[in-house]
Amino acid sequence: MSTLPKQNMKASLNEQGGFQVWWRLLRPHTLTAAFVPVFIGSMLAALQAPIHIGLFAAMLIASILIQAATNMFNEYFDYVRGLDNENSVGIGGTIVRDGISPVIVKTLAYSFLGIATLLGVYICASSSWWIALIGIISMLFGYLYTGGPYPIAYTPFGEITAGIFMGTVIISISYYIQMLSISWTVIIVSIPVAIFIGAILLANNIRDRVGDAENGRKTIAILLGHEGSIRFLTVIFSIAYSLTILFIMLGILPVWSLITFLSIRKATNAVKGFTGKKQPLEMMPAMKATAQTNTIYGFLLGLSLLIQLFIPLTL
Template sequence: MESSNKSTIKQALNEKSGFQIWWRLLRPHTLTASFVPVFVGTMLALIDHGINIFLFLAMLLASMLIQSATNMFNEYYDFARGLDNEESVGIGGTIVRDGVSPKTVLRLALTFFGIAILLGVYICIESSWWIAIIGLVCMLFGYLYTGGPLPIAYTPLGEIFSGFLMGTVIIGISYFIQTQTLTSTVIWVSIPIAIFIGAIMMSNNIRDLDGDKENGRKTIAILIGRKNAVRCLALLFTVAFALTTVYIILGMLPIWSVIALLGIFKAIDVVKKFQGKSQPIEMLPAMVATGKTNTIYGFLLGISLLISNFI
């Protein structure tokens, strides 16, 4: 019976064997949360100062490695605490459905952290050693998100921590390593990105609300209920796009940045995909669409900054 359940879930999620086992472990639909901040922060630096392409690539790879490792820690510790099983949706399923050793997942996460540290050393040599402190703090919180005695993901602070650290902080670092300074405009522009990244976490928590509640989590979605959480998600999207419009009007962003507002259509799609749904597998498309909203907005915002640099 257990083998049958695994097979059914794998078919429903279109999970395949081979390389895809390890690809799913990275949770690729969430990696936009590491690419977008580095891209936007670097494009802001391009306008104000110019950029070192090797620093950009090192920062991008380090950020994606740290997020991937964080996803692996999530996979490992949720399994260790008995939260994940073969019917869990939204995880890589590497341990519970594919039979990969939990220790292998943990070692891989630590390896990714190690490579990120080496990249961080290069970044520090080329910019400032203060970056080492900030980077280590980010890695610590990446571990504490699901590891440690009181995982952040189990509290109402998950969205705030993920949005601030992966949005505002990463954009700030990406800008600083190129310019050796930081401006208030960079901080303000980072807020919509931070909101979208927090929205990815909220979408995940809306989808997993029932299972998380049974396991003692206290996420925002659990505290205010699924319907209110979806409304809150819609409000977050509205605030992010409204702020972008204000920034364009005030001249903090170039007029070209209006193209980033095209992300509104995907944000509306997210809300529609959540409405009337109660089963995790039914809400998976909404979760994926939330990541795409961040991708569309962030990529177009970065492109608009790139265009404005040459026109």
């Protein structure tokens, strides 16, 4: 954990005041993990029938709000438990460096969940009320990620939980509300996306490994160690890209989905960025590259489905 003074830390992280304080609270680099699954699920539906734009927009906004609320709960509960201080890297820093009241942060989180719930009512009324149950479970896990007596983020299951709920579940719901049905194809296609989303959490935990261990966490990064975690990150990246090739060969994904491999450079940068680094600040570029890998891969995957809609191409 860095020991830079508060003002030097803000300067090192290039943190600005004003609106930027609230923007950092949202942790915008993580919000693509909410956009990507909705886009992909909706494009999978578009291959079969015209999509309902209102449902697409509601699902997208609700997913982003839930992700932002999860980030705020993370900020709040880590502060309450004494895990974050003014020298912590990788957090919004609105409480420990900018002096925003923890109560305000928690209230905003609940407010975002409230708005997402209202959007969920519209989605359910336009599709199926079974979505309400799944939505409630998803929001509950978003809260329990860092809240509750046994936070998921402190265990080895944080990555897989994030991947399932922010990847597979959101893709499936985004498809279902358009088609009122689900298929194994949708679930299968969601697997690489879930892996990349889980990788964002893994990258975060690699960066914070030492500090997390000191505070009693048992993340995968802590269990595997620094070098082992980098190897694991490399393996899951390789699995995600290998599955993409397999799905294209099997006709599950269109040939256009080969464009997703344009994201592999960012994945390589992420692995190289962690290699040989020990300080959290040194690993920030690798963390950013991991998030960008998910963003670029997911956007290009959704785009490939959109292209397939207008220019069908098969092996």
